[in-house]
Amino acid sequence: MAIxxxxxxxxxxxxxxxxxxxxxxxxxxxxxxxxxxxxxHPMLERAEILYVxxxxxxxxxxxxxxxxxxxxxxxxEALRDRLSEILxxxxxxxxxxxxxxxxxxxxxxxxxxxxxxxxxxxxxEFRGSQQxxxxxxxxxxxxxxxxxxxxxxxxxxxxxxxxxxxxxxxxAFQGVCINAxxxxxxxxxxxxxx
Amino acid sequence: MIHPEIIVRVTDIAVVAESVKQFTFERVDGxxxxxxxxxxxxxxxxxxQGKLRRNPYSLMSSPSDTxxxxxxxxxxxxxxxxxAFMHEHVDVGDTMxxxxxxxxxxxxATAKRHVLIxxxxxxxxxxxxxxxxxxxxxxFELHYSMRSRRRGAFLSELERRYGSRVSAEVDDExxxxxxxxLLINQPLGTHIYVCAPLPMIDLVFGVARELGWxxxxxxxxxxxxxxxxxxxxxxxxKSGTTVYVAExxxxxxxxxxxxxxxxxxCRGGACGQCETTVIDFDGQLMHHDIFLTxxxxxxxxxxxxxxxxxxxxxxxxxx
Numbered sequence: 001m002a003i004x005x006x007x008x009x010x011x012x013x014x015x016x017x018x019x020x021x022x023x024x025x026x027x028x029x030x031x032x033x034x035x036x037x038x039x040x041h042p043m044l045e046r047a048e049i050l051y052v053x054x055x056x057x058x059x060x061x062x063x064x065x066x067x068x069x070x071x072x073x074x075x076x077e078a079l080r081d082r083l084s085e086i087l088x089x090x091x092x093x094x095x096x097x098x099x100x101x102x103x104x105x106x107x108x109x110x111x112x113x114x115x116x117x118x119x120x121x122x123x124x125e126f127r128g129s130q131q132x133x134x135x136x137x138x139x140x141x142x143x144x145x146x147x148x149x150x151x152x153x154x155x156x157x158x159x160x161x162x163x164x165x166x167x168x169x170x171x172a173f174q175g176v177c178i179n180a181x182x183x184x185x186x187x188x189x190x191x192x193x194x
Numbered sequence: 195m196i197h198p199e200i201i202v203r204v205t206d207i208a209v210v211a212e213s214v215k216q217f218t219f220e221r222v223d224g225x226x227x228x229x230x231x232x233x234x235x236x237x238x239x240x241x242x243q244g245k246l247r248r249n250p251y252s253l254m255s256s257p258s259d260t261x262x263x264x265x266x267x268x269x270x271x272x273x274x275x276x277x278a279f280m281h282e283h284v285d286v287g288d289t290m291x292x293x294x295x296x297x298x299x300x301x302x303a304t305a306k307r308h309v310l311i312x313x314x315x316x317x318x319x320x321x322x323x324x325x326x327x328x329x330x331x332x333x334f335e336l337h338y339s340m341r342s343r344r345r346g347a348f349l350s351e352l353e354r355r356y357g358s359r360v361s362a363e364v365d366d367e368x369x370x371x372x373x374x375x376l377l378i379n380q381p382l383g384t385h386i387y388v389c390a391p392l393p394m395i396d397l398v399f400g401v402a403r404e405l406g407w408x409x410x411x412x413x414x415x416x417x418x419x420x421x422x423x424x425x426x427x428x429x430x431x432k433s434g435t436t437v438y439v440a441e442x443x444x445x446x447x448x449x450x451x452x453x454x455x456x457x458x459x460c461r462g463g464a465c466g467q468c469e470t471t472v473i474d475f476d477g478q479l480m481h482h483d484i485f486l487t488x489x490x491x492x493x494x495x496x497x498x499x500x501x502x503x504x505x506x507x508x509x510x511x512x513x
Contacts, residue, residue, distance in 0.1 A: 018406035019378075092380045093406040116306040116383020121408030 006164045009105065009126040012036045014043050018095035021047040024083055024108050026076060026100025030058035032125035033099065037065060044068070048086060052079045054100075056128075076104060080111055087115040099125040103133040103144065106171030119168060130193035134162055135172040142172055148189040150178040159186050162193075199239070200227070204288045205262065211347035213269040214315060215281055216254075218262050222289060226260040230295035232322035233387075233415070236263065237293040237461060242279050246451060249276035250417050250461050252319035252389070253295060257326060263292070266347060268315040274419060274442050296459050299387070299415040301326065306383030308334040309376070311398055313390025314341070317348060319415055320389065324356060339363040339371050339394070373401040389415040392484070417462030420444035421482055423503040429510040430454065431473055445499035449513060456499065456513065463501035470511050472497050477506010 012032045014021070021043050025033060030051055037044065048069040051062050059072050073079035087096075096117060098108040105126065109119050131145045141155030149162040153175065160175030167174065179185050202219035210216045221227065230253055240247040255264035267280045284290070299319055301308065308327055310320045317338055327334045336359060340346035343364055352360045363369035377386070377398075386402065388395045395414045402412055422442045429436050430449065439448040446468055449456050459467040463483030472479065472495050481491040483498035490496050497504075497511065 015406060017404060020406075087382055090382045091378070092382060092384050092402075092408075092411065093378060094382060095406055095408075113304065116304055118304065118408060118410035121410045 005166045005168075007102070007105075007166055007168075009124045012097060012099065012123060012125045014041065015095045015123065016043065018043075019046060019093035020090065021095050021097065022083070022086055022090070023047060023049045023097040023099075024079060024104075025049065025051045025058075025062070025098075026079075026104040026128070027052070027054040027056040028128040029099030029101075029104070029125065030056065030062055031099075032127050033097075034058065034061055034065075040065075050079050050082055050086075052076045076107070080107065083108070084111060084115075087112065087117070090115075095123065096121075097123045097125075099127050101128045101131070102126060103131075103171065106133070106168070109168060110171050132162060132193050133172045134160065134175040135167070135170055136160055136175050138177060142170075143175065146173075146175075147191055147193050149192045150187055150189055151175070198294055199291050200294065202263070202290055202292055204284055204286055204290060207284070207286055210266060212342075212344045214266055214345070214347045215269070216264055216266045216347075217280070217284065218255075218264050219290065219292060220262045227263050228294055229260060230257055230263075230322075231297045231300055232257050232326045233299035233301060233319045234295040234297035235299075235319070235415075235417075235460070236265065236295055237458075238265070238280075239291040239293075240276060240279050240284075242275060242283070245275075246447070247274075247276045247279060248447070248450075248461060249280075250296075252299075252415065254318040254321040257322045266315065266318050270419070274422065298460055298465050299389070299413065301387075302385050302411075302413070304383075305385040305411075306333065307381060307385070308332060309380065309384055309386045310334060310336045311371070311386060311388045311390065311394075312336065312338045313388075313394040314339070314345065315347065316389035316391070316415070317346075317352075318389070320387070321348065321352075323387070324352070328356065334359060336360045337363065337371055337376065339369075339390070340365065342366045373398050374405070377402050377405055377407065385411045385413060387413045387415075392416055392418065416464055416484070417460060418464065418482065418484070418501050419462070420447075420501045421503070423480060424505060426504045426506075426509065428504065429508065430513040431510055432513055439503070444501060445497070445503065449499060454513065458500060461500045463498055466498070468498055468500050470497050470499050470513055471495060473510045473512050475504065475506065475509040477504060477509065479504055479509075 044067045047067040049067045052073040134143045134146045136153040139156035150159045158177045161178040163174045165174045201222045205220045206218035208216045235250045235252045251265035269281045270277045363371045437448040437452045459465045466485040480503040482501040
């Protein structure tokens with residue numbers, strides 16, 4: 001049973017009222033836009049697309065959309081830097097979209113919060129791997145790309161059960177020691193997030 | 195008791211603009227007032243010749259001052275009785291009952307910039323807001339629309355205190371708020387707060403939405419006065435009684451007059467606190483609130499007793 005803090009991503013819906021559309025796409029997140037805008041869309045005249053491939057290959061298709069601006073970022077970090085520049089000079093008539101993995105979406109939500117953009121007003125679509133970014137609640141270290149539960153914290157070696165409890169502020173799920181009472185017993189890991 | 199109350203004495207009454215009086219309340223027991231957040235309101239109970247009236251008023255005093263509260267009341271021409279009572283029958287030294295502060299119009303801490311838009315007496319919640327924003331060094335501007343300078347309560351004091359951050363749009367000087375111009379270039383992270391008559395709120399929100407503003411950044415305070423209408427009866431299923439709602443009374447007031455406690459906060463059709471389930475009716479529900487969705491209004495299963503009425507043969511609600 002999902003708990004309340006588990007993020008829900010409503011999916012891409014173009015807000016036609018926005019005067020400017022800024023889109024941050026990671027990997028297969030590009031499909032969220034390409035599928036929505038197959039056949040073109042008037043919003044593209046006012047759209048700036050930032051794309052980081054991370055193993056996928058949508059560069060040609062995205063370029064062909066003919067958006068007002070398009071940039072293929074070399075890394076997610078470079079994409080976020082460029083996005084910060086854009087948001088620093090943007091007005092309230094701007095709509096922000098993000099699609100990709102959960103960790104990428106969360107990193108954009110965090111960045112946008114610094115510019116006063118409410119989480120709820122960002123249009124999001126989840127695409128790609130379900131792997132999770134997990135914070136160890138004991139040593140506070142972050143573990144990226146977690147696919148199994150329990151897993152061993154790379155920082156403190158505890159065996160962590162991955163909860164559905166997600167922190168927007170930290171952009172991470174919470175990992176809790178699974179065998180604190182019985183240190184000798186290490187439950188087998190199961191692949192949870194492909 | 196659902197609504198804890200405070201017994202206060204009226205310690206000062208001042209005319210602060212044409213048709214606007216400012217009232218100062220202190221506790222009869224000499225204690226401190228509860229601390230409130232800017233934007234909060236209180237509900238003032240009035241004993242009008244045996245008839246209980248309850249009206250919401252925004253707190254306008256300094257949030258850091260717990261010795262007293264201040265509110266300002268516009269004498270409404272077509273008053274149902276509340277504002278007329280405050281203007282004509284309340285004197286310094288009188289004892290009154292007020293609610294604890296209720297905050298349905300808070301400042302948003304994540305905002306980078308606050309644009310405050312007041313229409314007439316809607317200026318009141320912005321007085322404590324500006325004080326807090328100013329003290330904490332946050333960026334804000336006030337746009338204050340009024341019919342005439344004589345009716346613009348607190349304008350000169352605000353101009354003196356906040357300088358160019360205050361702009362007045364005065365009707366009889368040909369001034370008019372250019373909402374589109376105001377909203378089109380606001381930087382990301384701007385929140386707008388509107389306290390004004392409903393048509394002005396609708397206008398500002400309408401322009402903001404047209405320009406693509408996010409809903410999360412739009413905030414409004416409105417207290418709708420319960421409209422008068424034909425008298426009607428309402429059956430209260432749980433209480434096993436029937437109340438009569440007079441022409442100038444709201445359903446909520448008639449239920450309270452019967453000695454039944456109903457949850458409420460704004461008493462003006464906006465907050466949703468008094469939402470009541472309709473069990474059965476033969477007639478037409480006259481929805482006057484801005485809380486229920488259009489679908490909910492059409493469904494005939496809910497009513498907001500603070501402002502909405504009924505026309506027809508019979509109405510039964512779950513109270």
